[in-house]
Amino acid sequence: MRQALRASLSPPRPRPLPHGCGNPADCPRLRSALRPGRAASRTANPRPAEPAGPAEAAPPARLEWARGSGPPRQPFPGPEACAGAVPSSQAGRSRRFRRGGMEERRYRSASGAPIALRTRQHSASCRELAVRCPRLQLRSLSAVTSAVWLAAYGLFVLSQNSMVLSAAIFITLIGLIIYLHFVKIDQESLLVIGSLGIQVTASYASGKESTTFIEMGRVKDVVINEAIHMQKVIYYLCILLQDPGDPQGVSEVVPLFQSSKPRLDCLIEVYRSCQEILQQRKTAPQSNGIK
Amino acid sequence: MVLKVFFPSCCSSAESGILVGRWLSEQNSAVILAVVHFPFIPVQVKQYLSEVQRVTKVNVSVLGSWSNSKQEKEENLSKFLEDLGTIFSHEPWIQISKEGDSKFWSCSTLQKLANNPKEEEVILIYYDQRKVMLSHLHPPLDTATSTDHEADDASKLSAIFHTVAKSKILFMTDRYDDGPIKLTHWQSDGVEASIIVELMKQASVPACMLLTFLLSLVSGICRSRVLKFWPLSFLWSKLSTCEQLGHRLQHLQVISSSKKAQTQTQLMRKANIFVSLLIDVALGILLMSWLYRKNRIGHLADTLIPAADHVAEELQDLLQWLMGAPAGLKMNRALDQVLGRFFLYHIHLWISYIHLMSPFIEMILWYVGLSACLGLTVALCILSDIIALLTFHIYCFYVYGARLYCLKIYGLSSLWRLFRGKKWNVLRQRVDSCSYDLDQLFIGTLLFTILLFLLPTTALYYLVFTLLRLLVVIVQGLIHLLMDLIDSLPLYSILLRLCRSYRLAAGVKFRVLEQQDGKPLRLLMQINPLSYGSVVQMYRLPTYSCYPKDSWTSLCKKLFLGELIYPWKHKGEKQD
Numbered sequence: 072m073r074q075a076l077r078a079s080l081s082p083p084r085p086r087p088l089p090h091g092c093g094n095p096a097d098c099p100r101l102r103s104a105l106r107p108g109r110a111a112s113r114t115a116n117p118r119p120a121e122p123a124g125p126a127e128a129a130p131p132a133r134l135e136w137a138r139g140s141g142p143p144r145q146p147f148p149g150p151e152a153c154a155g156a157v158p159s160s161q162a163g164r165s166r167r168f169r170r171g172g173m174e175e176r177r178y179r180s181a182s183g184a185p186i187a188l189r190t191r192q193h194s195a196s197c198r199e200l201a202v203r204c205p206r207l208q209l210r211s212l213s214a215v216t217s218a219v220w221l222a223a224y225g226l227f228v229l230s231q232n233s234m235v236l237s238a239a240i241f242i243t244l245i246g247l248i249i250y251l252h253f254v255k256i257d258q259e260s261l262l263v264i265g266s267l268g269i270q271v272t273a274s275y276a277s278g279k280e281s282t283t284f285i286e287m288g289r290v291k292d293v294v295i296n297e298a299i300h301m302q303k304v305i306y307y308l309c310i311l312l313q314d315p316g317d318p319q320g321v322s323e324v325v326p327l328f329q330s331s332k333p334r335l336d337c338l339i340e341v342y343r344s345c346q347e348i349l350q351q352r353k354t355a356p357q358s359n360g361i362k
Numbered sequence: 363m364v365l366k367v368f369f370p371s372c373c374s375s376a377e378s379g380i381l382v383g384r385w386l387s388e389q390n391s392a393v394i395l396a397v398v399h400f401p402f403i404p405v406q407v408k409q410y411l412s413e414v415q416r417v418t419k420v421n422v423s424v425l426g427s428w429s430n431s432k433q434e435k436e437e438n439l440s441k442f443l444e445d446l447g448t449i450f451s452h453e454p455w456i457q458i459s460k461e462g463d464s465k466f467w468s469c470s471t472l473q474k475l476a477n478n479p480k481e482e483e484v485i486l487i488y489y490d491q492r493k494v495m496l497s498h499l500h501p502p503l504d505t506a507t508s509t510d511h512e513a514d515d516a517s518k519l520s521a522i523f524h525t526v527a528k529s530k531i532l533f534m535t536d537r538y539d540d541g542p543i544k545l546t547h548w549q550s551d552g553v554e555a556s557i558i559v560e561l562m563k564q565a566s567v568p569a570c571m572l573l574t575f576l577l578s579l580v581s582g583i584c585r586s587r588v589l590k591f592w593p594l595s596f597l598w599s600k601l602s603t604c605e606q607l608g609h610r611l612q613h614l615q616v617i618s619s620s621k622k623a624q625t626q627t628q629l630m631r632k633a634n635i636f637v638s639l640l641i642d643v644a645l646g647i648l649l650m651s652w653l654y655r656k657n658r659i660g661h662l663a664d665t666l667i668p669a670a671d672h673v674a675e676e677l678q679d680l681l682q683w684l685m686g687a688p689a690g691l692k693m694n695r696a697l698d699q700v701l702g703r704f705f706l707y708h709i710h711l712w713i714s715y716i717h718l719m720s721p722f723i724e725m726i727l728w729y730v731g732l733s734a735c736l737g738l739t740v741a742l743c744i745l746s747d748i749i750a751l752l753t754f755h756i757y758c759f760y761v762y763g764a765r766l767y768c769l770k771i772y773g774l775s776s777l778w779r780l781f782r783g784k785k786w787n788v789l790r791q792r793v794d795s796c797s798y799d800l801d802q803l804f805i806g807t808l809l810f811t812i813l814l815f816l817l818p819t820t821a822l823y824y825l826v827f828t829l830l831r832l833l834v835v836i837v838q839g840l841i842h843l844l845m846d847l848i849d850s851l852p853l854y855s856i857l858l859r860l861c862r863s864y865r866l867a868a869g870v871k872f873r874v875l876e877q878q879d880g881k882p883l884r885l886l887m888q889i890n891p892l893s894y895g896s897v898v899q900m901y902r903l904p905t906y907s908c909y910p911k912d913s914w915t916s917l918c919k920k921l922f923l924g925e926l927i928y929p930w931k932h933k934g935e936k937q938d
Contacts, residue, residue, distance in 0.1 A: 193874050194883040195483055196364060252759055262872065264885070266364040266390070266483065282871040282890055286518055 083089050097294050124125045148197075178337040180205075182306045188337050196265030196348055204331040207251075207276060252277040256330040261341065265348045269293075269310060271327060287352060289313055291321060293345045295338050306335045308342060364483045365471060366391035367456060370491040370889070374460075376546035380446060381456065382411065382532075384421055384525045389518050392425050392456060393525050394504060395491075396547035399527055404449050410543050420528045426456030426471075457487075466878040471821055484882035487872070491548035494526045495533070497889050499628050500868055500900065515821050519870055530547040530824055532831060555876045573618035581611065606845070609906055610737065629853055630632040637854040638903065642737035649741055650734040659731045661723035665885075670716050674709050677755075681705050684823065693819045701766075701823055705759060710756045722908055739845045746841045752835045758832035761926065767824035768924030770813055777810035824924065839930055852901035856894065863891035 175189045184205040191199045224241030255276040262270040268286040275281075291311040297304055308327045312319035331340075368391065376397045383394040398407060407424065427443040447455035455472040464551060469484045499520050569603050596638075598604045613635045623629035653659045668788050684700035687693065734741035747790075750757075780803070785796035798806070859866050867889045875884040910930065912920065920927050 193877050194485075197485075197874065197883050200872065262874065264485070264872065264883075267366065269874070269883075272871075284869050284871055284890065288518065 085164060110330070140179070148271055176337075179334055181300075181303065181332040181334055186331050186337070188333070188340060188342070190344060196351055197263070198344055198348055199262045200285055200344055201260035202328055202331045202333055202341075204256055207255060207259070212247075216243055248277075251275065252279055259328050259331055261327060261345070263345055263348045265351045269345075271310075271325070273330070285310060285312065285325065289351075293342065293349060295335075295342055296324075300332075305332060306338055307332070308338050363390050364485060365454070365456075366485045366487060367469060367882075368393045368487050368489055369458070369459070370394060370396075370548060371488045371886075372445060372491055373428075373546050374488075376428065376430060378431070379427075379546070380407075380424055381426045382422060382452070382545075383425050383426050385423065385425055385452070386518075386521055389521070389625050391518070393424065395426065395526070395529050396545045397428050398424075399544040399546065402543055407543060408450075412877065414529070415534055417531055418523055418528045422529065422532070423452060424450035428694065429457075429459040431459065431461055443810055444472065465876060466881040466884070469882045485885060486882045487885045487887050488875075489522075489526075489887045490864075491533075492528060493889055494523060495530065495548070496862075497523065497864050497867040499523050500866065500892055523867075567620070570618045570620055573614065574620070577611065577615055577618060581615075584608075584611075601747050602842070603740060603747055605906060606739055606743045607736070607936070609637070609849070630852070631903070633854040634852040634901060634903055638849070638851065638855070639737070641853060642739055642848060643735070645738040646734045646736060648742055653731055653734070659728055660724060663727040666723055667716060667720045667754075671713065673715075673752075674713050674755075676708055680826065682707075684826065688822065691822065692816065693814055693822070697816055697819050701819070705762075708758065709755065716800070718862070719796075739848050742848075743846045744839050746838050746845075747832065749838060749841075756827070756830050756834055760827045760850060763820075763824040763827040764924050764926055767820050770817060771924050772822050773791055774810065774813050774817070776807050777813065777832070780806040781810070828921065835930070842930065846905050848905045849905045852898060852903060855897050855901040857889060859894060859897050864889040866892045866897060868892040868896065 101329050125327075131181075167260045172193075173189060173191045175187055177187050180186050186205065187203045189199075189203065191198065219242065220239055222273065227233065239325060252275060256273050257276050258274045260272045260274075262272070264270070265288055267310045268284055269290060270282060270284045272280055272282045289312050291313040293308065293310050295306050296309050297306050307329075310325040311321045311325040312325065314322035328338075366389070373394070374395070377399050379397045380402075381392075381394050382398055383392055385392050393774050406490040411422050411424070414420075427446055429443060443457060444455075453473065456469065457472065457572055458467055458469045460467045461874065467486065469486060471482065471484070532545075532927045533549070568744060617632055617636050617639070653662075684693075685698050733744065776786065780792065780798060783795055783797065784793050786792075789793040855866070868886050869890045873886040873888045875886055877884060910917075911928070917927065
C-alpha cells in the first residue's frame, strides 16, 4: 500500500524504481546513505547526465558516479523517490559553500521552497546545525495588504465612514507586527553539545528567539520519523526523551524543524551529524545523568 | 570523558589563587563558586571551608588553581600551583590559566590516581553568579525531595542552581573585609539603604499583629449565633457579596499571618495575594471617586426606578401578546387567560413594592456604593446582586412556569404508562405492568387528553420565561467571570516575569562564544525565563470559581423535563 502511495504521488520517471521505500530503517538506500564516511556524494542530483556542478571541491566518488551508466549501477535516486513528494527539476541538487569552519548547503523544504542548512563545528563534541527558512516575500506581503485595503475602500464607499480606512491601516500594521513576532520563523537551529545536552532554537523574523534545552541525561535518541501531513507523507527529525521510570520506554517525542520542514536529504545530514556526537556518549566510560 | 567547568563571569579578572567550589562526580562537572587569593594558610582555608560546609550543607572543597598572569613571567608559578595540588588533594586537580587580556584560557587537569591518564576534553561554561543565585528553577521540586541531597542532583541543572543558591553565605564576605582569607566572587554593591523600605520592614511586624487581631474580631462576629438564624443565613448564602467578602477575609488572614513563608511557592502566593488586594482596592477607590463625583450615584438611583418600570411594562406587553395569538399559534383560551392574568397581577404587585421603596432607594444606593472601597470585586458582586434582586420577578415567573410544565410532563408520562398497562413501581424503582380497572382507565384517558391539549399553552409560557431567565443568568455569569479573573490573576508573578525575568527560570540556554583551536570550548550559560502562560498557570490563586455544573446534554434534558436549573455552581457548595 505504501508502494502504491509513493508510486501514485511521484510522477513517472524515466528510470524504474527497483523497489519502493518502506521504513527508513530498512531502506537499503537510506542505510547506505547513512553509512558514515560517504557524506558528500549522496545528496547530489540523481540524473547521471547532468554535470556535477561545483565538482572542483567534490570528492572523486561523486564525479565517477555522476558520469556512470545509470540504472544498472543502481545509483541512489535521491530522496524524492523515498519521500514521495512532488520533485522539481532541480530537486536534490545541493551546492556546498565552505567558509571557515562553516559549511552551507542549499536544499528544498517539503513544500518546495528553498532552504539552507548551515553546519558549524565548534569543537570535537559541539556542533551547530541551522536551517534557514525562506524569507517573507515582498509580493505576498503586497498582495495581502492591497487585498485588505481594497476591501476597506469598498466598505468606505458603501458606508461613507472614514474610520474604516484608518481601521484598515491599523489592522494591517498590527497584523504585520504580530505575524513577524509570533508566526514567521526565520531560522531553526540545533546545538548539540556532547555530554551536556541538545538546544533547539527558533528565531523569528522580528528577532525574538525561543529556546529549549534538553539535558543529555533525558535524551534517548535522535531519529527520523515519517508522518502523514495533510495529503503528503513527510519525514521529520525528532528527539526521543527517556522515560525516567522505564529505561526502554519513551516518555516524549520532540519534533524538530517544524516550520522549515526539510526534505529527507537535509534530514539525513542533520541526523548523521547528531549521531556522531551521540555515539561519543555511548563510548564514554561513565554515563551522565540518571540511569 | 568530557570535563565541564562552570566558571562565574565575575571572577574573570580575579588575581591568581585557588578555585573553591563543588565537584559533581557523577556528571564530571565542577561548579566554581569563588577564588581564594594568595597568600593564605592552607589549614585556615580548610577550616573555613569545613565551616561553610557545615552551615550550607553543600560539599564545598578546593577544586584547582587559577592563574591570571598579566606579564609573561612566572614560569615557576605553574610548578607552585601543581604542588598545591598535593596539599589540597582533589581528584582531578583543575588548572585554569589566563594570559594577559586574552579571552581564550587554557585549562588542564592533573589526575594522579587514574589508571590510564588520557587527555580529556574540557568545556568552560561561564555563568552569571548573581542571577543563578536568585533564580528558581521550575517545575520546583517538592519539599519531600529537597531535603534529600541525592534526589535533587537528579537533574544536572537543578544541582547547579541548588549549589549556587545554598552557598549564599559564602558570598556574604565583603572584599574589603580584613580576614585571613581573601575571596573573589559575586559581591552585592551594597544594600539599598532606602529609609522607607527599612521603616516598612520594621513597621510590618506590629501591623501584621494588629491586622490579625482585627480579623479575628471580624470573623468572630461573623460566626456569632445571631447571624445564624434561618432567614439571615439563607440570605447570606444567596448573596454573592458575602461570599466574596469571606474570600477576601481569608486572603487577609493569609497575608497577616506572622509565620514566614517556607518555600518559594508560599512566598509567591503571599506576594500575589498582597498585590492583588492592593490593585483591587485601588481600582475600587477609583471607581468610587468616579461614582461620587458629580453625584453620578444620585443619577444612577434616579434612573433605577424608571428602568424597573420599563422592564415591568415590557413584561406586561409580552404577556398581552401571549394572551392573544402569539406568533400565529392558537392557544387554549381559558388557560391562557388564567395564566396571563395571574402573571399580570404578580407584576402589578411587584411594581407597587418598587414604588413603595422608591424614596429610600437613593439613600440605600449611596451607602451601598461606599462599600466599593473594599475592592472592585466587591463592587462587581454588588452589581450582580442588584441585578438579581431587580429581576426577581422574572425568576419567580420562571419557577412558576417551570413547575407547571414539570407537573404536566410528569402527569403525561405517568398517564401514558397507564395507556400501555404499565405502572411505576416506587419500591423497585422500575416500570412494572399493572392491570387497571375500567373506571381507572376511563379517568386516566380523560386526564391524559386534557393535559395533552393544554400542553402547547403551558409549554409556550415555560419557553418564554426560561429564555428570560437564561438571559439574566448569562449576564450574572459574565460578571462573575470577570470577578474571578481579577481574583485569580497572579499580578506579582507577571510583574516579576516582566521586570526580573531571571528569577523565574524554565531552564537554561547556552551560547557558543568565540573559539580558538587548542583551547577549551567556551559557552555562556544564560537563564531561559518561563513563558507568561506557564507563569499564570503555575501561580494562579485558587478561587471559589463558579463554573457550569452540568454538561450541555444534562442541561438540555433538564430544560426539556422542566426541572429548575441553576447553571452556575460555586466550589464548596453542597450538592443537592
